[in-house]
Amino acid sequence: xxxxxxxxxxxxxxxxxxxxxxNVKTDDGQAVRAVAQQFESLFTNMMLKSMREARMxxxxxxxxxxxxxxxxxDQQIALKMSQGKGLGLADMLVQxxxxxxxxxxxxxxxNTAVSTPTARASFVKLLQPYAEQASSQLGVAPxxxxxxxxxxxxxxxxxxxxxxGSSSANLFGIKAGSGWSGNTVTAITTEYGGAGGGASxxxxxxxxxxxxxQGVNDYVTLLQRNSRYSQALGTGDDVGAFGTALAxxxxxxxxxxxxxxxxxxxxxxALRAAADTVPLKISTTPPITTAxxxx
Numbered sequence: 001x002x003x004x005x006x007x008x009x010x011x012x013x014x015x016x017x018x019x020x021x022x023n024v025k026t027d028d029g030q031a032v033r034a035v036a037q038q039f040e041s042l043f044t045n046m047m048l049k050s051m052r053e054a055r056m057x058x059x060x061x062x063x064x065x066x067x068x069x070x071x072x073x074d075q076q077i078a079l080k081m082s083q084g085k086g087l088g089l090a091d092m093l094v095q096x097x098x099x100x101x102x103x104x105x106x107x108x109x110x111n112t113a114v115s116t117p118t119a120r121a122s123f124v125k126l127l128q129p130y131a132e133q134a135s136s137q138l139g140v141a142p143x144x145x146x147x148x149x150x151x152x153x154x155x156x157x158x159x160x161x162x163x164x165g166s167s168s169a170n171l172f173g174i175k176a177g178s179g180w181s182g183n184t185v186t187a188i189t190t191e192y193g194g195a196g197g198g199a200s201x202x203x204x205x206x207x208x209x210x211x212x213x214q215g216v217n218d219y220v221t222l223l224q225r226n227s228r229y230s231q232a233l234g235t236g237d238d239v240g241a242f243g244t245a246l247a248x249x250x251x252x253x254x255x256x257x258x259x260x261x262x263x264x265x266x267x268x269x270a271l272r273a274a275a276d277t278v279p280l281k282i283s284t285t286p287p288i289t290t291a292x293x294x295x
Contacts, residue, residue, distance in 0.1 A: 117271060117274065119155065119157075120267070120271055121271050121274070121275050123146075123150060124271050124272060125275075126156070127145075127171070128142065130212060130213065130216045131146045131149075133216065134216055134219065134220050137220050137224070138224070138234075139234035139235065139236060140232070140233070140234075140236065140242055141236055141237045143265055143268045143269055143272075144237070144242055144261075144265055146268050147239075147261055147264040147265040147268045148261060149171040149172055150264050150268065151260055151264045152172055152173035156171070160173075160186075160187035160206040160208070161187065162208065163185075168187075168206055168207070168208035168215075169208070169209040169210070169211055169214065169215045170185075170207055170209060170215050171212065171215055171216070171219075173189075174206065174207045174218065174219060175206055175207070176207045182207060183208040184205045184206060184207060185205070185208045186204070188204075189201070189203075189204050191253050192253040192254050192255060193253055226249070228248075228250060229249045229251065230245075231245035231249075232245035232246050232249070239258075239261055239262045239265050240258055240262060242261075243257060243258035243261040243262065244258055
């Protein structure tokens, strides 16, 4: 339940005005109406003052002091009038402010939605040539490989990185086991299973490469030479068979890995179709900037 906005009860109620300002900043709808009523009271007071100033001369018994009291009275009357039905100006202001706020919210949401597909489309375009090369060597559809890289790195936004922020160029979340003699970086990853059977975040060493090309080459070599992943080779467009073979071989511990991979492949295809229909302004800059989760 929203609290009743604190508004002025007489024209010089500065505490009430401060209360209104505080509530408006929290986007309180009642405070918006109170501010609109306050504006209407100011307008009404100006109108009353103009009417009095239009009089001819000064009446008997009138003085600067009486004018001061009359002005104070007019301001209080104007405030009281605005708190009722008033002149209808407050209602008009509330409607306009509400429409403007709704339009601004919709525009912000729309910009966010557009920026996300654009970033993902950039990721797909960046990986396309590497995926086609790996596809010919592994017998797996390029979209499947792009989707796996997207799933492992959050569409290129969460690659394992060194302490100085430099990227590992490890697009496929390959860990650095005892047999790896190259460079490594340490990153937090989510692992499933263990004693509790649930998910847990742990720090793991990951392989680090000098370039994306080097990382893709190592990924191809890993799948070709490790017998645990032999069933993943030659699966073509069968995303389920590819993902299941990787999961069974221990590449990923997430029990929903196959379903997530299938969903990501569908997103890759949709992005490609959208880009063909309405070309997006996409960047060719590799979106590989920060550390994050990997398998």
